[in-house]
Amino acid sequence: MGIAVNKESIKFRGFYSQGDGSGFSAMVDIPKLVNAVANQSWKDYAPMQEFNFDVPQTDRRVMALVSGGLLPSEPQIISRSRQFGVVTNVGISEVIRDGKTHDNIFEELDKLEEWLRSVAEILNRHLYTSLEKQYDFLTSDTAIKESLLTNEYLFTADGRSANHLVELNKRTSKN
Structure with missing residues (x-):
């Protein structure tokens, strides 16, 4: 223009x-x-x-x-x-x-x-x-939910991140 x-x-x-x-x-x-x-x-x-x-x-x-x-x-x-x-x-x-x-x-x-x-x-x-x-x-609920699902974030029942638990489980399973 x-x-x-x-x-x-x-x-x-x-x-x-x-x-x-x-x-x-x-x-x-x-x-x-x-x-x-x-x-x-x-x-x-x-x-x-x-x-x-x-x-x-x-x-x-x-x-x-x-x-x-x-x-x-x-x-x-x-x-x-x-x-x-x-x-x-x-x-x-x-x-x-x-x-x-x-x-x-x-x-x-x-x-x-x-x-x-x-x-x-x-x-x-x-x-x-x-x-x-x-x-x-x-910042809408829809966009946040979509981001959480797309990025496969996991949470415990009390709202804490559970992604580190998955990694810990993978390491423990290999041993």
């Missing part, structure tokens, strides 16, 4: 307590991301997934500059350092050419950065929700 996530940057803490959340950092290819949002490209690998992404309402001339690689240099999604969540940076704080500040371009880039932030927040919410669902499943 035009978002290259740095897997080592993914962090989370959860679940069900105040302050829990997630975050990630990524480099962004804005033209590719805009195209992916317009075409709902994520459905190629997750056909049932719904995201409420909007196509950015950025001036087409500024988008042409971005697509041509002229603006901005390194757009990115940045995981917050002291808390969870994401922030964005399109890589440019002001546009200057011939000693002039081009406020109109800056305003459009500001809109683009706000759009990128909304996309990043939607993806971050999806990340956290996915982790929460996986946690809930892995």
Whole structure:
């Protein structure tokens, strides 16, 4: 989709307590991301997934500059350092050419950065929700029972591990 996530940057803490959340950092290819949002490209690998992404309402001339690689240099999604969540940076704080500040371009880039932030927040919410669902499943009675049966764990009547007793029985039987 035009978002290259740095897997080592993914962090989370959860679940069900105040302050829990997630975050990630990524480099962004804005033209590719805009195209992916317009075409709902994520459905190629997750056909049932719904995201409420909007196509950015950025001036087409500024988008042409971005697509041509002229603006901005390194757009990115940045995981917050002291808390969870994401922030964005399109890589440019002001546009200057011939000693002039081009406020109109800056305003459009500001809109683009706000759009990128909304996309990043939607993806971050999806990340956290996915982790929460996986946690809930892995700690469910069904998953624990399945793991115990699959791994053939044995227990005594009072709930202690009996796997060492099987090994002891095997050694005793050989003697």
